Amino acid sequence: MLRNISLTARSVLYSPQTSVRCFSSQSEFEDAQKKLKTLKEEPDNDIKLNLYALFKQATTGDVQGKRPGMIDFVGRAKFDAWNSLKGQTQDEAKTNYAKLVGGLVTEDAATAPEPTGPSIDGLDKVDGLEVSREGKIFKITLNRPKKFNALTLDMYKGIQKALEVSNNDKSTSITVIAANGTYFCSGNDLTNFKAAAGGTKEQVAEMANSAKVVLHDYVDAYIKHEKPLIALINGPAVGIAVTVLGMFDYVIATDKSSFHTPFAPLGQSPEGASSYTFPLIMGSLRASELLLVCKKISAQTAKDYGLVNEVVPDNEFQSQSQKAIEAFSQLPPESLRINKKLLRSFHKDKLLEVNDTECDLIAERWQSKECHQAIAAFIMKGAKK
Numbered sequence: 263m264l265r266n267i268s269l270t271a272r273s274v275l276y277s278p279q280t281s282v283r284c285f286s287s288q289s290e291f292e293d294a295q296k297k298l299k300t301l302k303e304e305p306d307n308d309i310k311l312n313l314y315a316l317f318k319q320a321t322t323g324d325v326q327g328k329r330p331g332m333i334d335f336v337g338r339a340k341f342d343a344w345n346s347l348k349g350q351t352q353d354e355a356k357t358n359y360a361k362l363v364g365g366l367v368t369e370d371a372a373t374a375p376e377p378t379g380p381s382i383d384g385l386d387k388v389d390g391l392e393v394s395r396e397g398k399i400f401k402i403t404l405n406r407p408k409k410f411n412a413l414t415l416d417m418y419k420g421i422q423k424a425l426e427v428s429n430n431d432k433s434t435s436i437t438v439i440a441a442n443g444t445y446f447c448s449g450n451d452l453t454n455f456k457a458a459a460g461g462t463k464e465q466v467a468e469m470a471n472s473a474k475v476v477l478h479d480y481v482d483a484y485i486k487h488e489k490p491l492i493a494l495i496n497g498p499a500v501g502i503a504v505t506v507l508g509m510f511d512y513v514i515a516t517d518k519s520s521f522h523t524p525f526a527p528l529g530q531s532p533e534g535a536s537s538y539t540f541p542l543i544m545g546s547l548r549a550s551e552l553l554l555v556c557k558k559i560s561a562q563t564a565k566d567y568g569l570v571n572e573v574v575p576d577n578e579f580q581s582q583s584q585k586a587i588e589a590f591s592q593l594p595p596e597s598l599r600i601n602k603k604l605l606r607s608f609h610k611d612k613l614l615e616v617n618d619t620e621c622d623l624i625a626e627r628w629q630s631k632e633c634h635q636a637i638a639a640f641i642m643k644g645a646k647k
C-alpha cells in the first residue's frame with residue numbers, strides 16, 4: 263500500500279483553502295483519473311478516501327444532504343471527507359486531485375521493487391531455455407522445439423538455477439514453466455547417456471552417479487520452490503516433465519496434450535517425487551496406471567486424475583493461459599508465498615526423503631541392461647532415419 267506519499271501531495275489533502283497554482287484544467291483532471299489506474303500498488307484507505315472527496319468536490323461541488331448514521335461507517339467516512347472540502351471550488355478540487363494523483367504516480371515509480379537476487383542474464387545463455395520476467399511473472403520457457411524440448415544436462419541445471427533465482431526475486435510473484443513448439447517436453451534427452459552406452463562398468467557407474475546429482479538437485483529445486491509454480495502444457499509431456507507436475511500449484515493443458523511416463527519400457531524408475539505425489543494426488547491404482555504399467559493418458563484424463571487443473575481448447579490455449587497467469591500474478595505476493603508454504607509444509611520433509619530414495623534407485627537402473635537396451639534402441643531408431 264502506498265503510505266508515504268510526498269509531503270506536497272499530502273499537504274493538498276488537509277487544507278481546503280490550499281492556494282492553487284493555475285495549472286489545473288479539466289484535461290489534467292481527466293488525465294489524472296487515467297494515471298490512477300496505472301499504479302502498481304493500491305493507495306491506502308485514507309488516500310482513497312481523499313481521492314473520493316476531491317473527485318466529488320471537483321464533479322459535484324459542496325456535499326449536500328444528511329450525514330449518514332453511525333452504523334453506516336463507510337458512508338459516514340465518505341460524507342465527512344467530502345464535507346471537509348466545503349468551500350473549495352470545483353476547479354481547485356480538480357487541481358488538487360491531479361496533484362494528489364501526480365504524487366502517487368511519482369511514489370509508485372520510486373517504490374517499484376527492484377528485482378533481487380542474481381541476474382537472469384546468465385540463464386539466458388543456456389541452450390534450450392528462455393528465462394524472462396513479464397511484469398510479476400517469472401517465466402521459464404523450454405526452447406528446444408526440434409528435439410521436442412527434451413532436457414539436456416544444461417537445461418536441468420538451468421531450470422534449477424532459474425527456480426532458485428525466482429525464489430529470491432521480489433519483483434515477481436509467481437513462477438511459470440512453459441514451452442515453445444508442438445511438445446511441452448519429451449522428458450530426459452536419451453542421448454544424455456549415449457556416451458556411457460557400451461562403456462566399461464566403471465564409466466557407466468560414473469555417468470550414473472553424476473547424472474544422479476543433476477537429477478537430485480533439479481527435483482530439490484521444485485520441492486523448495488516458494489512461489490506458486492504454474493505449468494502451461496502446450497503439447498505432449500513425457501517422463502520427468504510429467505512426474506514433477508505433482509509439485510506444481512496450478513497446471514493448464516491444451517486438449518492436444520498427453521501425459522506419458524514410460525519408465526518400465528526404458529528400464530528406468532519413477533522420479534520427480536512422483537512415487538509419493540502421484541498416489542497422494544490420484545490414488546494408488548491410477549498412480550500405477552501411469553508409473554507402473556506406463557499408460558499414456560489424455561489431457562482430460564490427467565484432469566480427472568488431479569494432475570491438471572484446466573484443459574483448454576488448443577486454439578484458445580495461448581490467450582486463456584496468459585490471462586490466467588496474469589490474474590494469478592496480481593494476487594498479493596506475501597499471501598501467495600505464505601499460503602503455498604502452508605499447503606506444502608506438511609509434505610516437504612517427506613518429498614525430500616522420497617527424492618533421495620528415487621535418485622538412489624534410478625542411478626542403479628541407469629546401469630541396468632534393460633535401460634541400456636532401451637536407450638540403444640532409441641538411438642538406433644534415430645540413426646535409421
Ligand SMILES: CCCCCC/C=C/C(=O)SCCNC(=O)CCNC(=O)[C@H](O)C(C)(C)COP(=O)(O)OP(=O)(O)OC[C@H]1O[C@@H](n2cnc3c(N)ncnc32)[C@H](O)[C@@H]1OP(=O)(O)O
Pocket residue numbers: 408409410412415418448449450451452453454473474476477500501502503524525528530533640644647
Ligand atoms: C540428468 C538425468 C536426469 C534423468 C531424469 C530421469 C528422466 C526420465 C525421463 O524423462 S524418461 C522419458 C524419456 N523420454 C522418452 O523416452 C521419449 C523419447 N522420445 C520418443 O519416444 C519419441 O521421440 C516420441 C514418441 C516422443 C515422438 O516420436 P516421433 O513423433 O516419432 O518423433 P521423433 O522420435 O522423430 O522425435 C523428433 C525429434 O526429437 C528427438 N527427441 C524426441 N524425444 C527425445 C528425447 N527424449 N531425447 C532425445 N531426443 C528426443 C528425436 O530424436 C527427433 O530428433 P531428430 O529429428 O532425429 O534429430
